[in-house]
Amino acid sequence: MRDTLRIRMGWLHEWVGFIGGLILVVVFTGGSLALFDTELTHWMQPELSRYQPSPLSDDALNRIGRLAQDLRSQGQNAFITLPTPRDPMLRVQYFNGHAFIGTVYNPADGFPILTRETGGGQLFFDLHHSLYYGPFWGNMLTEIAAIGLLVAVVSGIIIHFRSILTDLLLFRPFASKTRAWMDAHILAGLLFLPFMAMMAYTGAVIHAPRLFPMFGMGHHGRPGHERPAHPQGGRAPGNGQNAPALAPLAPMLHKAEAVLGADTVGLILFERGTVSMTKADSASFALSRDHVTFSEKDGSQIAVVQIPDNLHRIGGVLRGLHFIRWASLPMRWLYFISGLVGSIMMSGGLILFLMKHRPKKARSFLFRLAETLTIAVTTGLPLACLSYLWANRLFWSDLPARGALEIRTFFIVWALALIHAALRSFSAKPRRGWNEQCAVFAAFALTLFPLDLLTRSANGFLNGFDVYKSVDLTVFCFGLAALFIHRRLVAL
Template sequence: MRDTLRTRMGWLHEWIGFLGGLVLVVCFTAGSLALFDIELTRWMQPELARYHPAPLSDAALDKVGGIVAQMRQNGRNAFITLPTPRDPILRVLHFNGHAFLGTAYSPTDGFPVLTRPTDGGQLFFDLHHSLYRGPFWGNMVTEIAAIGLLIAVGSGLIIHFRSIIPDLLLFRPFASRTRAWMDAHILAGLLFLPFMVMMAYTGAVIHGPRLFPMFGGGHHGRPGLHRPSGDSRATYAPLSPMLHEAEKIFGPATIGLILFENGTVSMTRADSSSFVLTRDHAVFSAQDGTLVDVVRQKDPSRRLGGILRGLHFIRWAPLPLRWLYFLSGIAGSALMSAGLILFLMKHRDRRGSRFLFRLAETLTMGVTTALPIACLGYLWANRLFWSDLPERAHWEIEAFFLVWAVGLVHAAWRSFGPTPLRGWNEHFVLFASFALTVLPLDFLTRTSNGYLSSFDVYKAVDFTAFAFGLLALFIHRRLATS
């Protein structure tokens, strides 16, 4: 009876894991990068390297408020993000359907800072939560994949229940290829099991109200998605007194967003201000700046949702915890990639010549190796496209998907040809080439004093890419000698 259960769970784990894994590798890879979406956006705007954190002045805020008033008079829905330690710049943004684009302003005097237009790290956020396919169908696919992950975890625990302790102690990277991948898959699955279950569960709960509004919860996405598109008023009262009043209510340095509606201004708490991710805000009259209302999230079910969103997005977390999330997300992606590869190893001898197997290998290569190459290609496109290219942000996105598509076509060419394993090796070589040269690319395309004297967000991206390039070279050598 027990062996029959393990056999059935093995079949369930294998097939649910493979089909869901194709989506989940994309979600975990993009989600890991999205943890540093603000930092990646700064890297992709190298013009900001010369600007150092400075206190926000009342004059700068009031000046930018006047700019927003003019924009809204012209029918453009805009909002303001205030400087933070992660992004020490004042921004006026609008939503373009996928990302928040706009202009950066100096927090000291309110003058515009000339930066290249880019979606930046928001691409990875969008790819993570909706596969860049919009707020319904994309979320539906990721929701189903998250449920599939919970099923795969449960079935995997049943399969390996007898040998959990030995599996925790064994990792043989220099054993046979199948044994090494199996050890990596099991070890990562056991060590990062709580993280993956938490992320799958919270992700499913976050998307639930969006996909099934009849069960309540409403929309809790990023700001500005459903705000009115225009405003009949040409001017607003000065924003700085409203900000000071809101900080008296919610605490110093807790306001992150300034949202505008017809006749009102909302000083909204920053996502980084609390473990519970809410949209608490103070509402002011746009005409004279008087306080109209204070909106706090008091409903227990909504506060529980805020806690789950706080756990999932961790915008409140200090840098070490975000790095821990990042490494855990990469480990989760590696776990599922190893599972996909083990699936191919198991069926290659008997089904390696069949169309569906070759298609499965193409898709596996597309999400495990071609996607990371596309992410690096996105960084390269950002620095190689000239700054005043028309619709520049759009062409960066196009470059990302073009590189991904070329990688997928190459994967199909190798998978349907006589030497499929060469495709894997070539992908790792290409990834290593892109990753190891991000550092010199940054050095050659960014003008900044003190490049060698301080460690900043730019060098953090450079050296992280370099580390992944070294890892890709190691895998390439293992493939070449096995």
């Protein structure tokens, strides 16, 4: 009976794991990069490297409030993000239909800093959250994939339950290729099992209210991540040329901090006749979206909105566990490494699937299609992510709609990687597909640092270990890993 159950679980694990794994590699890769979305946006605006962080002044905030009001009078649903340790700049942003774009201001004096338009790290957040497809169908796919991951985890535990202790102690990298990949897949899956199960469960719960409103856990009408509410197209309903004068924002901020806590306000949102000083997602473990509302006309306090009950608090805790915007830098690095290991573990599962079926089905159309898709998500996706960073520095800074062009470059390169994978998978030597894409990735990853030096102000080179050097070094390490894999593939 037990052997029959293990056989059935093996079939379930194999097929659910492969189909869901194609999506989950994308989700985990995008999610890992999205942990540093703010830092990546900073790297993709190299003009900021010459500015040192400075405290926010009342005059600067009041000045920016008037600018945001002007944008709203023109029909833009503008909002303000306040400086944080991760992003020490003052920003006025609005939603352009898919991305949040806007202008950067010096928090000391409120004067604009000319920076290039960029999609920044938000691309990876959208890729993780909804496969960049949209708020319903994209969420539906990631929700199904999260459930599939839970199924794969449970079936994997049943399959390997008898040998869990042995699998934790054994790793044979110099055994046969199949055995080595299997050991690595099982070891990574066991060591990071709690992380992957937690991310799958919290991700499924977070998406559930969007897909099934009757099971909502309460969002207070606001998203559970650090993205403000907005109407489609970025238009501000009810605003026009007759928008009322805005009272100074600095007194409102001080009053809100007296209620919510010092340095906890992260967003200033404008609605019909009101200003909401909203608690930053990084201010507490649970994402609460607490806010204090003021009159736009005279700055008088109208209401304090906080978590109403324990049910809403549970939802905030689950979102806090998933997005970890509250976490320190070491904790976010731990999540980043865990997410990458999860992506590698699922990529290993895809490769094991191909190894198992190659002897009998190597020439079939479905097998070659499976190998094409596997190459596209395991090597093509990282190549597309790297091309996104290169496009940011190669497109001239005042190019119209350059943020959209950066994102388009990402998808074009990913599509080219898919076409290249198909050409190689349907040829006599499919291994060349893996090898060539690893070689291209290694070449561009190892030369990103010189590109950064050539396209950024020399004033920022001696500022210590800043965000620019951190991104360059991380990508350089990925390049070394790709070069190692390339050399191993050549030797086979």
